[in-house]
Amino acid sequence: MFKTEQEMFSQDGVTVIRGLFKDWVELLRQGVEINEQQPGPSFRDYTPDQPQNRFWADYCNWQRIQPFYDFVYQSPAGQIAKNLMQSRDVRLFHEHVLVKGRNSSKITPWHHDAPYYPVSAKQTLSMWIPLDPISRESSIEFVAGSHRWNKHFKAQSFNGQYYEHQGMQEEPLPDIEGQREQYNILGWELEPGDAIAFDYLTIHGAPGNLSNEHMRRAVSFRWLGDDAVYVNRGGKTSPDYPHLNALLKTGDPLPQDEFPFIPTF
Ligand SMILES: O=C(O)CCC(=O)C(=O)O
Numbered sequence: 001m002f003k004t005e006q007e008m009f010s011q012d013g014v015t016v017i018r019g020l021f022k023d024w025v026e027l028l029r030q031g032v033e034i035n036e037q038q039p040g041p042s043f044r045d046y047t048p049d050q051p052q053n054r055f056w057a058d059y060c061n062w063q064r065i066q067p068f069y070d071f072v073y074q075s076p077a078g079q080i081a082k083n084l085m086q087s088r089d090v091r092l093f094h095e096h097v098l099v100k101g102r103n104s105s106k107i108t109p110w111h112h113d114a115p116y117y118p119v120s121a122k123q124t125l126s127m128w129i130p131l132d133p134i135s136r137e138s139s140i141e142f143v144a145g146s147h148r149w150n151k152h153f154k155a156q157s158f159n160g161q162y163y164e165h166q167g168m169q170e171e172p173l174p175d176i177e178g179q180r181e182q183y184n185i186l187g188w189e190l191e192p193g194d195a196i197a198f199d200y201l202t203i204h205g206a207p208g209n210l211s212n213e214h215m216r217r218a219v220s221f222r223w224l225g226d227d228a229v230y231v232n233r234g235g236k237t238s239p240d241y242p243h244l245n246a247l248l249k250t251g252d253p254l255p256q257d258e259f260p261f262i263p264t265f
Contacts, residue, residue: 005197009084009125013147013202014186017080021129022193024075029131031067032217035097040064042239046158047106053208054101055108055158060094060239068095068219077127077221078262084197085123087225091254091261093119094239096126100209100216109158110176110205112146113222116155116163117200118237118244119254123225124200131217134190138216140206141187143176147201155238166234176203228254 008015021028035058046055062068071077072092082090100106113126128140153173155163176183188196198204200222209216230248244255 006084006086009197009199010086012142012144012184012186014142014144014196014198014204015084016188016190017195017197019191019193020080020195021075021077022191024071024129025131025192027067027071028129028219029217031065031071032097032099032131032219034065034067035061036099038065044158047104050106052101053104053106055099055104055106057096057098057158059096061097062092062095072221072262078223079264080195081125081127081197081221081223082225082264085125085223085225087123089226089261090264091224091228091259093117093222093224093259096220096222098218098220102209102215103212104216105208107208108140108204108206109156109160110143110173110203111156112153112173112201112203114200115152115165115168115170115233116238118231118233118239118241119224119228119259120231121224121226121228124223125197125225126200126220126222128196128198128218128220130190130194131192131219132211132214133192134214134216135210136187136189138207138210139187139190140196140204140218141185142196142198143203144184144186146183146203147199149201153203157238163233163238164235168233173203176205224254224259228259230254 043058154170
C-alpha cells in the first residue's frame, strides 16, 4: 500500500523526499566549501592517516557560515520538518556536515542519534541532504521502525569509543550489520537536493563511498518539535555544550539564541 511521506516518517521513522532542495544545492555546496576552508572547533577528520579514504565532519557552524544561516531561515526546511513531525513549532538544533571522498572505504557505523544529544523533545527530525549523486550501494541506510523500539543504545564515536554517560539506561547496539536479514533496512539511490528525514531514534549507518567519480557530500539539518528541553547525560555529548551544562539542568527549556524557533507560515 502506498504510504505518504508523513506516514512513512511516523511508521518507519524515515522517509525520502525527492527533489525537495534541488534549488538549494549550490548554496549548500558553498557552505560545505567554506566549512572545509574554515573549520570550526568541532571539526573532525576521521581518516587523518588515510587520505585516500577521506571522511570528515563538522557541526554547529550555521551562525557563522552564511549559506547555512540562509538555508535555515529562507528555505522551506523548517516548515517541512514541522509538517512531518506534526508539531506546533519547530526549532533548529544544529547542522552537521559529513563528507566522504571519492572511493573512501570509511563506513559510518550503525547508531541512533538521540543518546549523543543533550536535548529531548516530543518530536525530532534530522534532514539529511545529499549534495552529490549517490548510488544505492554507497547510500545511508536505516532500520525501519527502530525509532519505536523504546531503547537508547550507547553512543559510540564513529571511531569506536563509547561515550561515558553516568546514570543513563543505555545498552550496546545489536550487531545490525552481521544480522542484516533480521531487519527491514531501507536505503535509496539519491540525487543532489533529495532529502531523507529521520527520527533521532531511528538506527542508521552508511557504507563507504564506492564512487570514483563523485564525493559524497551531505548536510544534516537537525530539528526539534514541541517541548524541547535540555538533558544532562552525565558526560560528554556530541555536540557538546559545556557552557550549557554549567547553566542548565535536565528538563530546562533550551535557549532561543542557540536553538531558535524558526518562523513558519
Ligand atoms: O552521513 C553519514 O555517513 C552519517 C549521517 C548521520 O549519521 C546523521 O546524519 O545522523
